Amino acid sequence: MFSRLFDAIGETATTAFSGVVEAIRTAFAGDPETRRKVAFSVAVIALSAKMAKADGIVAPEEVRAFQEIFAIPEAEASNVSRLYNLAKQDVAGYEAYAQRVAGMCGSGENNCAMLEDVLDGLFHIAKADGLIHHKELEFLANVAEIFHIDEAYFERIMARHVHPDGINPYAVLGLPETTPFDEVKKRYRVLAAESHPDRLRARGVPEEFLTIANDRMAALNDAFSVIEKARAAA
Template sequence: MSLWKRLLDLAGNAFHLAAPDVGPTDPCSPDPGDMEFAAAVVALAAKMARADGKSTLDEAAAFRAAFPISPDERPMFDKLFALAQETVHGYEGYARRIGKRYVAKPCLLEDVLDVLFAFAAADGAITDGELAYLNRVSDLFGFTETEFARLSAPYFPDRAPDPYTMLSVSIQASDEDIRRAWTRSVAENHPDKFIARGAPVEFIKAAHEKTAAINAAYEQIKSSRKQKGRPANTQESGRASSESSRSYQNAPAGS
């Protein structure tokens, strides 16, 4: 098996190409056989480890956790990782190609950013250099600054974005539209969805953090509107809570 075929298989583990219940038309999967995608993801992750001018063993370990390999393949894989991370230069070309190729699959591009965020946070903190790197990759993927703020929020709970931004709704949105945005966001990011796909632990952890941030944003909007004399529709909110509690264990109580 060639090195590039190995990389494709490893990328498939992280992005559920081989999940039995996910077909080739899944909107969040890369195209079958896309070895350039696999190589680009490896390069982006490895180069990000140099974004702050240094690399740590924790980041390398997180990389291997998301791309599980057998013990006999580890030396070759570590060599590839080390080669890619010798310099941060060149990452923009990889990000630009992925963003252009999968412009119609933003959820896949979000998955890639989730992987990169998980690696950056592996040593306990995301540095300014790493954040700038991630912001630039996000830009090359075609995401706006507002969207990047939403995507990065789970990793910076002390500076979460506006709750309306977190739910991707306007401040003028109706209570019902906000409720729908909340349930949709929880459904898209719930950990159970990633567990079913066989996603690596980094994805599942990120899903928990995202779901918590989404729920917190929804509760904040409801509380704010109630204080301003614009209470959420209690009948709809109660129904949403009942529906979500059956389907999503992480949905906020009393919603």
Template sequence: MTDSLRLPLQARQFAIKIFNAGKDSRETFEDYARQFYGAFHHHPEVLVSLVDLLLRVSHADGVLHPAEDRLIEQAVDIFGIRQEYQQIKARYSSTNDLDKCYATLGANHGETLKDIKKKYRRLAMEFHPDRVQSNGVAPELALLAEERFKEIQHAFDVVEKHLA
């Protein structure tokens, strides 16, 4: 399963460490989400990256189960990133590559290239590796943000070519 997540080694080890700590604890998922939010509420890119990671893990078996969805929804509500969550979720549920690219950018098919480029620039700035690292986040989370940055770049390239 860990290979199907395509996570860098450090991020995979970090996720396993968190999972192992959580399974032996009496704290709830909501408790962990609140603690995480308390530590990273000034770094929305980290919150988004964690939700992205949770969705990757939950889709590892090919299905987002209702119980998994409820837990992730709890984290999304605590983090206050509902709009970003809809974009992330659309990337995992869409079967069309172009649709996934639009979802990655938070854009719709009817939007102009100019409007999509604004969204692209905002996302690229938010997840740019230099900016993320300057915020002092853990190396594992910086790797996730860098991967997200590459997805954003790829998505814009695909959409831009489609609209050209």
């Protein structure tokens, strides 16, 4: 699918990533399902490359983390590499690209689930070298704001990935510690349903990216288990 995209883009892809963005709609106009997958893939490729550059260096661990969530077929490897290298040249312009990505959820939609999937992928890459640099966190927070993801929602996403003092299970579920257990259970079930792999497929998330869904489900399961055991022992 990336070779089709580059055929549509032509030489513009060697000088401007914006050419990639504009070509997705026309290259896959008659195939909306593939268009969603390509748009999602390009979003993560571009933003992960730009984020990796945000702290001044693209670490080998970050490149490997990118490869973990994108099992690229050998025939597509050179095209994906072209996209990644083009995007990582500098951080400039990521805001405009993030705005285009946000448009995949419709104008002004808040807390779009597909954009949470993108942020999860970016966090996965950012933490791959063992430390999320403060400039990377600023990058992620700015992207979340452009995505119309509110502060509370972003804090819940971040709690799954950034926890220097240990994971706070209530933060993972986005609840105060005084929440009655019945409400905790209800929130857990809603979040687990939203994170089911079938839901992600319906949003156009590529199959190989579902490792992120598994990590999210593991975090949700662990958070609920910790709370459940603590409430039972109280």
